[in-house]
Amino acid sequence: MKISDIIIDYYYKNKRELVWRNTKNPYSIWVSEIMLQQTRVNQAKDFFNRFISCFPDVQSLAEADENEVLKLWQGLGYYSRARNMHLSAKFIVNELKGSFPNKYEDLLKLKGVGEYTAAAIASISFNEQIAAVDGNVYRVLSRLFDEHSPIDTAKGKKRFKELAAYMIEEQAPGDFNQAMMEFGATVCIPAKPNCNQCPVSTQCLALSKGTVLQLPSKKKALKVKNRYLHYLIIIDNNNTFLQKRKNNDIWKGLYEFPLIETQKQINTQKLISGDDFRKLFKGKVHIEHVSEEIKHRLSHQMLHIRFYKIVAENFFEKTAYTSISIDEIEKYPVPKVIDKYIREGVLKN
DNA sequence: AATTCGGGGAT
DNA sequence: ATCCCAGAATT
Numbered sequence: 001m002k003i004s005d006i007i008i009d010y011y012y013k014n015k016r017e018l019v020w021r022n023t024k025n026p027y028s029i030w031v032s033e034i035m036l037q038q039t040r041v042n043q044a045k046d047f048f049n050r051f052i053s054c055f056p057d058v059q060s061l062a063e064a065d066e067n068e069v070l071k072l073w074q075g076l077g078y079y080s081r082a083r084n085m086h087l088s089a090k091f092i093v094n095e096l097k098g099s100f101p102n103k104y105e106d107l108l109k110l111k112g113v114g115e116y117t118a119a120a121i122a123s124i125s126f127n128e129q130i131a132a133v134d135g136n137v138y139r140v141l142s143r144l145f146d147e148h149s150p151i152d153t154a155k156g157k158k159r160f161k162e163l164a165a166y167m168i169e170e171q172a173p174g175d176f177n178q179a180m181m182e183f184g185a186t187v188c189i190p191a192k193p194n195c196n197q198c199p200v201s202t203q204c205l206a207l208s209k210g211t212v213l214q215l216p217s218k219k220k221a222l223k224v225k226n227r228y229l230h231y232l233i234i235i236d237n238n239n240t241f242l243q244k245r246k247n248n249d250i251w252k253g254l255y256e257f258p259l260i261e262t263q264k265q266i267n268t269q270k271l272i273s274g275d276d277f278r279k280l281f282k283g284k285v286h287i288e289h290v291s292e293e294i295k296h297r298l299s300h301q302m303l304h305i306r307f308y309k310i311v312a313e314n315f316f317e318k319t320a321y322t323s324i325s326i327d328e329i330e331k332y333p334v335p336k337v338i339d340k341y342i343r344e345g346v347l348k349n
Numbered sequence: 350a351a352t353t354c355g356g357g358g359a360t
Numbered sequence: 361a362t363c364c365c366a367g368a369a370t371t
Contacts, residue, residue: 040358075355077356299354
């Protein structure tokens with residue numbers, strides 16, 4: 001029996017029940033695949049259900065307001081996924097007259113859809129024979145074939161794409177792709193792989209050579225930068241101030257309180273005597289409360305965040321920010337760390 | 350080719 | 361603490 005047949009067979013017998021596996025509707029598959037980019041199945045589940053019930057088809061998504069879309073994405077991370085999906089939905093409705101792209105090459109043209117996602121949608125929804133190679137598949141293939149090409153280089157990626165194309169099953173490409181990923185997510189996992197219950201362990205070259213835990217191989221390690229964010233929660237009767245993040249930086253499109261960012265750790269005295277702070281206020285400023293420093297870790301950044309609750313009497317640069325009523329803040333998409341802080345009740349007292 | 354985009358869970 | 365996740369876009 002071929003390895004691919006065994007893995008597909010194992011998939012049919014052991015697969016998890018996931019709602020997006022009950023459909024081949026390309027819109028639903030698209031939403032699920034975008035959400036699952038760099039995101040675990042368990043984290044995406046609830047977001048998928050909420051998103052689909054709010055935007056059941058590509059038309060409803062195309063007609064939505066961007067803030068609405070981002071609000072549904074709030075907490076899931078990588079917000080460009082939501083913005084690009086919104087753009088692509090409008091493209092499909094307005095330029096393609098609502099007909100969803102139905103092959104790999106056309107799916108690739110959608111913003112936010114790369115080689116992996118195009119292959120996943122094409123194979124699952126349209127039965128196209130093309131391998132979807134994600135992080136799970138890199139790991140499975142590298143171990144099965146004891147292939148040490150680094151997965152974070154163009155050459156290595158090409159090598160694994162070849163291996164996957166070699167293995168893919170003609171009759172059920174969507175099932176093959178999902179079977180490989182499911183296998184990588186549940187059996188051939190990074191640490192402590194379940195080689196004892198693996199249905200293809202006897203054919204796994206890495207297992208026989210003892211290299212399982214060294215694979216997949218990677219070239220570079222990521223380094224983390226420190227950033228120091230000071231958020232000013234301005235209390236102006238029942239209002240406060242927000243701004244929308246616009247630069248190509250974290251959280252683009254989301255809202256935040258007026259921000260002062262510093263290069264180093266800095267205490268409150270130093271902050272309020274600095275230029276960035278003083279140009280926002282005139283005269284003496286009363287700070288009601290300063291939060292502890294909150295450490296919020298992203299993939300490439302360690303954020304050190306402090307919130308300052310300030311009564312607005314002397315707040316000067318009001319026009320640079322959006323004034324909103326405190327009650328309506330929950331309508332705005334905000335970063336997880338800000339949402340969490342708000343929920344602790346700072347604005348209510 | 351290298352960097353950047355979140356957040357959560359496992360180890 | 362470190363890794364890595366059904367990756368893609370930008371530089």
